[in-house]
Amino acid sequence: MRQVKIGICQMAVEADKTTNIEKAGAMIQNAARNGCILAVLPEMFNCPYQADLFPRYAERYPGETAEALSKMAASHGLILVGGSIPEEEAGRVYNTSFVFGPHGELLGRHRKVHLFDVAIQGGTVFRESDSLTAGREITVIRTEKAALGIGVCYDMRFPEMARTMVLRGAEILIYPAAFGPTTGPAHWELILRNRAVDNQVFVIGAAPAFNPLADYQAYGHSLVADPWGRIVAEAGQEETLLLVEIDLDYITRVRQELPLLQHRHPELY
C-alpha cells in the first residue's frame, strides 16, 4: 500500500493578497493536523482571477507568496502544490504553480502552457494572453511520496499534455484551476475523469470556492478522480478543506487488469 493523504484547500479568494496567503496558511495547517502529506491550493489563490490584475499582483521569485508557501511546507513537513500565482520574470508575467517539499525546498514550478483565451456566447469571455505569457515546459516532479504531473486549469483540456506527463512517470496529475459558471457545470467533472481514465492515474482538480463578491464566479467542486475514472472525493461550491486518502498501488492494479497504455499504437498516431 502506498497511501497518500491529501488536503485540497478550496478557498474563497479575496481582493487582499495578505488575507489570501493567511487563509491558505490556516487551511494548510488544518490539512497537516488531519495527517495530510500533500496539500494543494487553487489557481491564482493570492489574486482575484482578473487578467488586468495579474501584473499588479505579480511577484518575482522568491517573493512574498513563494516565501510564505516555502515556510508553510517546512513547518508542517508536507509537500505543497502552491496553486498558482502571477509570477514576473524579465518583464513577463506567467501563471505559475510553485511546488515545495517538506523542508521548504523548491521542488519545481509549472508555468501554465495553454492560456485561456475564449469568447463563449452568453457566457465566459476571458483573454489571459492580454496580460500573461505562456510557459514552454511540461512539468513532472518526483517527490519521495509520488511523481506529480502539474498543469494549470485550461492545461487540463489538452490530453496530449496529460499523456506526456504520464509517459514521463506522473502518478498524480494535479491541476490548480478556476473554472467558471459556463464551462464548470458542462466540462469540469468530465475532463478530470477523462484524464484519469485515459491515463490510469489519479487526477486532482483544486478550485477556489464560489465567492459572491468576486468579479469572476468560481465553480468550486474540487475533486479527485481515481485510475478507474471514479470520483473519490468532491467538494460543493463553498469554502472547504477536501480531505482524501488514495493508494498509489491501485494504479498498478488497474493497469494490470486493463493494460491500456501497453495497447497504444503510437506509430499510427
Ligand SMILES: O=C(O)CCC(=O)C(=O)O
Ligand atoms: O477551460 C475552462 O473552461 C476554464 C479554464 C480557466 O478558467 C482557466 O484556464 O483559468
